[in-house]
Amino acid sequence: xxxxxxxxxxxxxxxxxxxxxxxxxxxxxxxxxxxxxxxxxxxxxxxxxxxxxxxxxxxxxxxxxxxxxxxxxxxxxxxxxxxxxxxxxxxxxxxxxxxxxxxxxxxxxxxxxxxxxxxxxxxxxxxxxxxxxxxxxxxxxxxxxxxxxxxxxxxxxxxxxxxxxxxxxxxxxxxxxxxxxxxxxxxxxxxxxxxxxxxxxx
Amino acid sequence: xxxxxxxxxxxxxxxxxxxxxxxxxxxxxxxxxxxxxxxxxxxxxxxxxxxxxxxxxxxxxxxxxxxxxxxxxxxxxxxxxxxxxxxxxxxxxxxxxxxxxxxxxxxxxxxxxxxxxxxxxxxxxxxxxxxxxxxxxxxxxxxxxxxxxxxxxxxxxxxxxxxxxxxxxxxxxxxxxxxxxxxxxxxxxxxxxxxxx
Numbered sequence: 001x002x003x004x005x006x007x008x009x010x011x012x013x014x015x016x017x018x019x020x021x022x023x024x025x026x027x028x029x030x031x032x033x034x035x036x037x038x039x040x041x042x043x044x045x046x047x048x049x050x051x052x053x054x055x056x057x058x059x060x061x062x063x064x065x066x067x068x069x070x071x072x073x074x075x076x077x078x079x080x081x082x083x084x085x086x087x088x089x090x091x092x093x094x095x096x097x098x099x100x101x102x103x104x105x106x107x108x109x110x111x112x113x114x115x116x117x118x119x120x121x122x123x124x125x126x127x128x129x130x131x132x133x134x135x136x137x138x139x140x141x142x143x144x145x146x147x148x149x150x151x152x153x154x155x156x157x158x159x160x161x162x163x164x165x166x167x168x169x170x171x172x173x174x175x176x177x178x179x180x181x182x183x184x185x186x187x188x189x190x191x192x193x194x195x196x197x198x199x200x201x202x
Numbered sequence: 203x204x205x206x207x208x209x210x211x212x213x214x215x216x217x218x219x220x221x222x223x224x225x226x227x228x229x230x231x232x233x234x235x236x237x238x239x240x241x242x243x244x245x246x247x248x249x250x251x252x253x254x255x256x257x258x259x260x261x262x263x264x265x266x267x268x269x270x271x272x273x274x275x276x277x278x279x280x281x282x283x284x285x286x287x288x289x290x291x292x293x294x295x296x297x298x299x300x301x302x303x304x305x306x307x308x309x310x311x312x313x314x315x316x317x318x319x320x321x322x323x324x325x326x327x328x329x330x331x332x333x334x335x336x337x338x339x340x341x342x343x344x345x346x347x348x349x350x351x352x353x354x355x356x357x358x359x360x361x362x363x364x365x366x367x368x369x370x371x372x373x374x375x376x377x378x379x380x381x382x383x384x385x386x387x388x389x390x391x392x393x394x395x396x397x398x399x
Contacts, residue, residue, distance in 0.1 A: 028358060063243075067236040068380070080225060150301075152301070170218065174391070182383055192353040
């Protein structure tokens with residue numbers, strides 16, 4: 001019987017938003033690696049994900065995981081047209097900061113910093129939150145992500161106008177919509193099925 | 203080929219937004235396949251179709267999006283849900299509606315950003331109409347929609363106690379999380395469509 005809530009091992013809980021690498025500890029039993037069938041491996045998409053407790057938990061529904069992952073990869077990695085990768089990651093980090101997902105924010109703040117080289121701006125978003133002043137273009141992307149993330153959704157024509165004003169074309173605006181919307185998916189999985197842990201100090 | 207997001211956002215084949223969506227063809231295809239996997243699952247052992255649609259109706263209602271409420275409301279009727287569910291879901295939506303995201307952070311510097319808000323407890327009449335299992339799923343769904351950073355093992359324990367399996371809980375999480383995405387993409391595309399450059 002696997003149907004029980006797990007107690008997490010002793011760990012250090014991260015209490016701030018950070019670009020540091022974090023671990024993630026599941027609250028429900030992931031599948032055991034040796035029980036993964038071809039169907040589960042297809043669900044994992046990348047075989048290396050069999051090492052991750054998070055993905056081995058989600059692979060209990062392999063079809064949904066597979067399609068979630070392929071949706072994710074195209075929204076963020078497809079290099080054709082649209083918004084530069086750095087700014088798709090900014091939308092993901094801002095969404096995660098606003099929802100309060102410390103784990104997701106850490107991953108996508110790292111990507112945003114790497115691709116934009118604007119480490120200080122990314123750290124200010126993490127430290128001060130989504131109302132911090134970055135620059136006109138980043139402010140517009142963050143504000144659109146926040147409006148899409150609010151419930152009820154407050155995204156309106158004024159956000160579209162603001163994105164156009166700072167130079168986003170239609171495909172780039174759709175990328176902002178996709179990236180922020182997708183992180184409303186990702187944040188809820190990460191937040192509700194386990195918790196982040198600071199890696200053990202050497 | 204048009205998909206559910208096109209239908210809900212009113213995107214016509216050959217329109218500019220159709221072309222832009224085709225520029226992310228994998229995302230487009232797999233968003234639809236995610237929807238299909240959740241609502242036409244290979245197995246209903248851990249969460250039945252009608253349970254999934256009922257949760258979707260509740261999520262749509264919590265977001266106050268008429269296009270989504272109509273879409274999943276129609277699906278609920280077609281799935282042969284008990285007659286009492288429609289009114290029970292409407293009553294639960296009315297009682298549960300709020301503004302998010304709110305919630306608490308781990309104790310520390312971020313505690314200054316803590317924002318208290320309601321924890322939804324479903325009414326006795328709705329619980330009796332929907333059954334204990336779906337009632338527990340609705341309480342969890344409200345947390346996931348409005349205050350996901352309050353997630354804690356106790357929320358999962360409540361689902362286990364109501365009879366949900368581990369896989370069933372993964373399905374509920376994916377379902378509510380996917381809908382949070384789908385509703386926002388549709389809302390965003392509708393705004394963009396109504397505001398041509």
